Amino acid sequence: MTTExxxxxxxxxxxxxxxxxxxxxxxxxxxxxxxxxxxMGFWALNIDTLGxxxxxxxxxxxxFSRVAKSAAQGVPSGAQNFVEWVIExxxxxxxxxxxxxxxxxxxxxxxxxxxxxxxxLMDLIPVDYIPFVAxxxxxxxxxxxxxxxxxATIGMALGVFFLVIFYSIKMKGLGGFIGExxxxxxxxxxxxxxxFLEVVNLIAKPVSLSLRLFGNMYAGEMIFILIALLxxxxxxxxxxxxxIFHILIVTLQAFIFMTLTIVYLDMAHxxxx
Amino acid sequence: MNINATLxxxxxxxxxxxxxxxxxxxxxxxxxxxxxxxxxxDGLAAAERGKHDLELAAKxxxxxxxxxxxxxxxxIALGDKRAGEIVEEAKVKAEVEAGNIRTRANSEIEQEVxxxxxxxxxxxxxxxLAGAGKILGREIDAKAHNDLLEKLLTEx
Numbered sequence: 141m142t143t144e145x146x147x148x149x150x151x152x153x154x155x156x157x158x159x160x161x162x163x164x165x166x167x168x169x170x171x172x173x174x175x176x177x178x179x180m181g182f183w184a185l186n187i188d189t190l191g192x193x194x195x196x197x198x199x200x201x202x203x204f205s206r207v208a209k210s211a212a213q214g215v216p217s218g219a220q221n222f223v224e225w226v227i228e229x230x231x232x233x234x235x236x237x238x239x240x241x242x243x244x245x246x247x248x249x250x251x252x253x254x255x256x257x258x259x260x261l262m263d264l265i266p267v268d269y270i271p272f273v274a275x276x277x278x279x280x281x282x283x284x285x286x287x288x289x290x291x292a293t294i295g296m297a298l299g300v301f302f303l304v305i306f307y308s309i310k311m312k313g314l315g316g317f318i319g320e321x322x323x324x325x326x327x328x329x330x331x332x333x334x335x336f337l338e339v340v341n342l343i344a345k346p347v348s349l350s351l352r353l354f355g356n357m358y359a360g361e362m363i364f365i366l367i368a369l370l371x372x373x374x375x376x377x378x379x380x381x382x383x384i385f386h387i388l389i390v391t392l393q394a395f396i397f398m399t400l401t402i403v404y405l406d407m408a409h410x411x412x413x
Numbered sequence: 414m415n416i417n418a419t420l421x422x423x424x425x426x427x428x429x430x431x432x433x434x435x436x437x438x439x440x441x442x443x444x445x446x447x448x449x450x451x452x453x454x455d456g457l458a459a460a461e462r463g464k465h466d467l468e469l470a471a472k473x474x475x476x477x478x479x480x481x482x483x484x485x486x487x488x489i490a491l492g493d494k495r496a497g498e499i500v501e502e503a504k505v506k507a508e509v510e511a512g513n514i515r516t517r518a519n520s521e522i523e524q525e526v527x528x529x530x531x532x533x534x535x536x537x538x539x540x541x542l543a544g545a546g547k548i549l550g551r552e553i554d555a556k557a558h559n560d561l562l563e564k565l566l567t568e569x
Binding site (some may be wrong): 158160162177178180181182183184185186189190193194197200201204205207208209211212213214216220223224227228231243244246247248250251255286289290291292294295296298299 | 415416417418419420421422423424426427428430431433434435437438439440441442443444445446448449451452
């Protein structure tokens, strides 16, 4: 805990608060509490979310592109072996679920898988380390797990959503896409009902993608924070099993996000679904 | 935990990462994987070919070996036959030679016998002449005569 006077509620609130910075009352600064962050409205940035995901993305791309640059056809080195293993895993997933031909889908799936995996992995850093360091550097809040910020997950889901709409229109034409939204499942006489069903269906894709990831990671983070409220000498009895179990969730959520993205894009490429 | 422009930032970052991955990460690694796949396939094919070649060579070597054995057997048989012939020839030659030697020896022996007889005859006649001379010299002595005869007899 950061200070002795903090109550449990304050501690939890403190840990769940992003480092939100934006224009407030005419000047740029970072929010000290939830109310201030809210008052900044939409045009504010969660610097911690953006910064950590940027660093993780760069780590991923730096590592993979360095391997890619020196990729040899002969006996692979350890790093190349690992990268190839990941890439073949993603490639197999794409081949298994995606029936069309699109050079974007596999790299997209790889980026999603590794990036989200790294973001989720930040959950395994003990909950007090980063906020403690941040506080001593004069930063009030720092949430190190980007995927526990709905902005991050919705942001990625929106990216996928744009791609789904883009490829739906590209593959079927604007008319085909509108037809798909309005003419099934009940034919043209059930048009309003069809539209309602299909729009819900369409909107449900990004919502389920983002909220599933966010919900899982948020809940996991919350449990770590609750465990951190216990006396330090019993914490390990709960945090260790939860961390081990969380490794599974970290990987599984990244995999689910990737697989669903592939499936949604596959549906966007198909004439009938 | 409120929705704000972070969302847009994250979307833009996501798009850039995907673009970079698609441009600089995925193609080289896939190219390397494909190249390795081809390399391995080629290697396997070469190994298969090598195995096939080995089988052929083994078959050919077995054939050569068999031929050589046959040839060797032929040569041995020929040699045996030749040896038999040589022995036979030698035998015939030896017999002929032996016959020659025998006839030569026989004729020599006959000559020898003849010469011995001649000599004996001359000696006998000499002895007889000497005996007769002696008998003539001492006609009175019958006893001496007898003695001479006996002497003569023993000399013959």
